[in-house]
Amino acid sequence: MAAIMPDSDSEDELPPGWEERATVDGSVYYVNHATKGTQWTHPRTGKKKVVSGDLPFGWEKCVSEDGKVFYVDHGNRQTTYSDPRLAFATEEKEYAQDFRQRFDGSTMALQVLHGRDLAGKVAVVSGASTGIGFETARSLALHGCTVVFACRDLIRTQAAIDRIKDERANVKCDVIELDLARLRSVRIFAEHFKLNYKKLDILVLNAGVFGLPFSLTHDGYETTFQVNHLSHMYMTLLLEPQLCQGSRVIVVSSESHRFANLSGDTLSQTALSPSSATHFWSMMAYNNSKLCNILFGLELARMWEKKGIIVNTIHPGNMVSSNLSRNWWLYRFLFAIVRPFTKSLQQAASTTIYCATAPELDGATGLYFNNCCRCEPSKAAQDPELAHVLWQLSTKMIQAVINSEEDIIAVEN
Template sequence: MAGLMPDSDSEDELPPGWEERATVDGSVYYVNHATKGTQWTHPRTGKKKIVSGELPFGWEKCVSEDGKIFYVDHTNRRTTYTDPRLAFATEEKEHPHDFRQRFDASTTALQILHGRDLGGKTAIITGANTGIGFETARSLAFHGCTVIFACRDVTKASAAIDKIKCERPNVTCEVMELDLASLHSVKTFATNFKLHYKKLDMLILNAGVFGIGFSLTEDGYEAHFQINHLSHFYLTLLLESVLVDGCRIVVVSSESHRFANLSASKLTKEVLSPATVQKYWDMMAYNNSKLCNVVFATELARRWEARGVCVNALHPGNMVSSDLSRHWWLYRLLFAFVRPFTKSLQQAASTTIYCATAPELANVSGLYFNNCCRCEPSTASQDPELARALWDTSNEMIHAAIGRSTSSSEEQ
């Protein structure tokens, strides 16, 4: 049997004669073949490591007749006593939110998932039929994940799935109708999902609108606010009962959240959702909705910390060429002009995939990521008073809209 040594940098390299191994429970220990001794701490750094997560795609853990554990790589027809997950083993840290950056702005979503087996996992992706959402869905599906396309246009979502199946016929994808401009549609989607699925491993809140003219949804709220924030807020709360321990909730926000004008002292329903065009500016409406995304993710992480659910927000990339700019010709022109200098859709989906699947982010929650790396969000997004005010106001607006809808249906 051949040994398999993980990739490592010079700081983590073992001295001659040492070997790294993992126990059944995921603890890492080190063997000194010269002295026939073992120890739990790294011989150079003195730090402990732990192995977690599923085996890479194509690998199987087996037990020999004499009780020894070994690993079979069916893809390359190799066998080893060394746990292949050692390549991704993480050190116990005094500061658990400090990560060694493995990826950057040039990384693609499929590169992050290289070797991963997501079989048995289920993901919901809002707006999965196009742009960054499509590449996110495609990447997860390629690695065995069951992907639910939560989309308003069922026909376009079905065509997107057909496109993926042309590349990989055996992927598991399903369309479920979700119109984020309708809280009734959100409730119906959640009910239907829970009827067909008993668990959810990843909830990726990706869908959004940008630069649209002033309009109100059927619930009477400004479209940017409801589609980008309020409906995602409602959807998440409705799905709480099926979120498994270790579920990842990923909120796609934007660096535009830094230019919002929301504050705890001035947060009202009218500020969040202008009722008339006179109080509306599309860019500020978008910026405010993206701040709501980050604030929601941070507050949800705090409230659900004991549930074992990880919630993180992210910025996918600057002016990525997608359908987001479709609502106004000037934005389309600007996005087309900068396209050669921005990320591809596969690169733009990478931070979403990183937050949804990276082993080192297990049990990590309440953070903001850009280019697959943690960064500090705006000061406003970290204001606990703003977080509480947004949470309470969002709940009030949902209950008010649901109440109006119920009254209307009873009158009919």
């Protein structure tokens, strides 16, 4: 259960005469200059704080000849004895889900990353060539993260990377082809990634389709279901060896999951992936795929909790102006009407970025976020039995394609 969050952070303001400092090991303490005393707890909240993670971009920790630790800000050419991470100090948590809201629906992704240095981290973002995925990848790259763009259209993806390099020439971006409508492409993507990267810190399952008329993929499954859920699940499982303790998996879902019609009584392979257009409705197919996203995240978080891999699902925003609505003129029209009242793409990417990088979410897994705040998904999305059944059905469907491909290879040989 999440802790009750205050309306603001004003209670963190120190009383007159107090100063916040940090020890070398990251423990925060407080100095009362009037009494010359010190204490470990905040004078107003009575809580303890810690600083952790990397130093902000451009800072370096140094030790003087007499053993004193100091910090150099190379960007501004300044030196201080105060740990610059004090600006991002977090309360010492009694349990993993004890954290307070710092951002909201108006926050930009780059604001979430303000002062953060992600150098040395590796991220994969599916659907990163456009829309929310692009802003997610761009925000990570501009803060030093090596970002792998997992996309189908390599020409458009390279153009997207070039736009980021126009902002900052030394960003580290790579592209590996990924077609989520083919499980074979997913497997080849994972193989290429493993050849080039030894670890994966952040996996963002962002790509998705919306409003597609009925169609089947090369693998024989309904397209919306495979692209939005099944292929992402397969990719995540294939990349498991590169994920380690502290790695984060972010599953981009939607509030549309609340209108899905899947339940314990109706969940079946036919319900997930119908073989004909009879009774097919593109909106319901989308809603169901988004419920699958959350159920997948719930089951994956349960399975990987002991490994220390964090898995959370998010809703980026309602009818955000992106390419998601490109498949039908009516959806494009509706999205255009509401555009002035919805989030920008930078705002829509903020919850993904928050869940991928926020220090206070260490250990917090299996949760659902909207507007950078934890919230409750639908009752169906919280059903562990439904999540387990979906997992079993999905793995069976993936295995069927794998077995079929192995049979074809055997015949060709």
